[in-house]
Amino acid sequence: MTTAPQKSTPSLPPGGYVHREPSALRRAAPWIVVAALVIGFIVLGAALSRNMQGRPKSFTIYFVERGWVRFLLFLLAASGVLALLSLAGQKIGEARTGRKISYLAVLGDQLTHLFLILVVLVAVYPLFYVVIAAFDPRNSLFAFPDFSNPNILYRTGLLPNLQVLSLENYGRLFDGLTVPGWQVVLAVIGGAALAALLIMALMTRLGRDSVGLTRTRTWTMRILVAALAVIVLFMTPAQFTGQGNESKFLLSVRNTLFVSGLTGLLAILLSTTAGYAMARLRFPGRFQMLLFFIFIQMFPVFLALVAVYTLMVLLGLTNTFTGLILAYSGGAIAFNTWIFKGYVESLPESLEEAAMVDGATRWQTFLRVVLPLSGGILVFIFLNQFIGTYAEFILANVLLTGVEKWTVGVMLLSFTSGQFSTKWGIFAAAATLGALPIVALFYGFQQFFVGGAVAGGVKE
Numbered sequence: 001m002t003t004a005p006q007k008s009t010p011s012l013p014p015g016g017y018v019h020r021e022p023s024a025l026r027r028a029a030p031w032i033v034v035a036a037l038v039i040g041f042i043v044l045g046a047a048l049s050r051n052m053q054g055r056p057k058s059f060t061i062y063f064v065e066r067g068w069v070r071f072l073l074f075l076l077a078a079s080g081v082l083a084l085l086s087l088a089g090q091k092i093g094e095a096r097t098g099r100k101i102s103y104l105a106v107l108g109d110q111l112t113h114l115f116l117i118l119v120v121l122v123a124v125y126p127l128f129y130v131v132i133a134a135f136d137p138r139n140s141l142f143a144f145p146d147f148s149n150p151n152i153l154y155r156t157g158l159l160p161n162l163q164v165l166s167l168e169n170y171g172r173l174f175d176g177l178t179v180p181g182w183q184v185v186l187a188v189i190g191g192a193a194l195a196a197l198l199i200m201a202l203m204t205r206l207g208r209d210s211v212g213l214t215r216t217r218t219w220t221m222r223i224l225v226a227a228l229a230v231i232v233l234f235m236t237p238a239q240f241t242g243q244g245n246e247s248k249f250l251l252s253v254r255n256t257l258f259v260s261g262l263t264g265l266l267a268i269l270l271s272t273t274a275g276y277a278m279a280r281l282r283f284p285g286r287f288q289m290l291l292f293f294i295f296i297q298m299f300p301v302f303l304a305l306v307a308v309y310t311l312m313v314l315l316g317l318t319n320t321f322t323g324l325i326l327a328y329s330g331g332a333i334a335f336n337t338w339i340f341k342g343y344v345e346s347l348p349e350s351l352e353e354a355a356m357v358d359g360a361t362r363w364q365t366f367l368r369v370v371l372p373l374s375g376g377i378l379v380f381i382f383l384n385q386f387i388g389t390y391a392e393f394i395l396a397n398v399l400l401t402g403v404e405k406w407t408v409g410v411m412l413l414s415f416t417s418g419q420f421s422t423k424w425g426i427f428a429a430a431a432t433l434g435a436l437p438i439v440a441l442f443y444g445f446q447q448f449f450v451g452g453a454v455a456g457g458v459k460e
Contacts (some may be wrong), residue, residue: 176242
């Protein structure tokens with residue numbers, strides 16, 4: 001009896017990964033994309049040039065003859081300089097390391113950096129423009145070009161006239177504001193705590209972190225949060241006596257902080273209990289409820305706007321913070337429950353089993369074992385909900401009708417409601433001032449966003 005010869009299988013290295021050199025098409029793909037972009041820019045520039053021929057030139061736009069050609073020549077010149085620098089860098093790198101370095105790889109990195117720099121400039125310029133418009137008392141978002149100025153930035157209107165800038169727009173946001181002495185004291189304490197946090201963050205970046213510094217930073221953060229919470233809770237509309245909606249902008253910031261803060265706390269309360277039940281308990285309908293949570297996430301919030309408004313009218317909760325907070329909290333349950341469920345499933349279940357063996361109930365296990373281990377994900381849920389509701393506009397615009405109840409988004413809309421009475425300067429100043437809490441919050445707790453999103457993933 002004979003047996004068929006067995007085919008020998010090649011042995012794989014540890015991990016089962018075999019390195020293969022990229023094909024010629026894959027190596028050429030980035031250069032094909034770059035060439036396509038360059039050709040596209042050339043065709044677009046030629047089409048724009050043809051369309052502009054014979055048309056009267058606008059007095060608000062500085063027109064450069066064959067400007068697109070100059071821009072492409074600038075890109076080619078910059079690419080040529082980068083090509084020479086890449087060649088020099090390749091030779092220096094080979095001399096230092098003694099290894100062969102691909103010139104095309106170095107040049108590709110340099111061109112990528114050039115492209116990213118241009119993208120960053122295009123993305124940052126609108127923010128810079130709004131900040132400058134906030135200091136322009138002429139109530140205009142349009143920086144008209146100064147054709148007589150020899151500087152190309154002023155001649156094209158990319159930079160506004162810095163001589164007219166003032167704090168007038170910001171002054172109108174604080175017009176008629178009366179501040180009691182206790183609020184001044186709390187504001188000073190909060191400012192000192194914020195300055196101390198910035199100094200400690202700098203010390204941490206310099207590698208001077210320690211247990212004592214961490215404890216001090218924790219208590220300083222608590223002092224800052226407590227001072228801000230007291231100011232927000234006890235600030236009243238009677239303190240804003242100025243004329244016009246702009247004088248009540250700080251009240252809208254207070255309203256937004258109040259609503260977003262309570263919504264974040266309710267999101268923690270609802271999502272932690274629901275997420276723990278979904279992760280650890282087995283009950284009929286559990287799987288169907290999880291599918292339902294996924295299903296409702298596919299639909300945007302404004303599809304339920306009519307139902308939410310009708311419900312609030314029937315309950316008598318229109319133009320109240322209670323109705324808005326309940327509407328926000330109900331929409332936050334599904335996503336945050338999934339996040340906390342994934343985090344709980346990553347925790348060792350043996351810790352809870354050991355606590356229950358010692359006599360702890362399921363509720364005590366949740367409070368004394370799971371929650372103390374969930375500090376990072378709880379901060380993530382709170383901040384995620386806080387930032388989401390701070391920037392929300394649709395529900396707030398429908399449910400809140402009184403100026404003393406408006407949030408930041410609704411207040412900003414009131415500055416642009418008239419066709420010929422739009423307050424662009426005040427709008428820019430208010431938008432800049434209203435964005436500061438979110439910028440500070442995101443910068444101060446950015447590690448929790450990354451860590452919370454990763455911790456919420458289910459780990460098998």
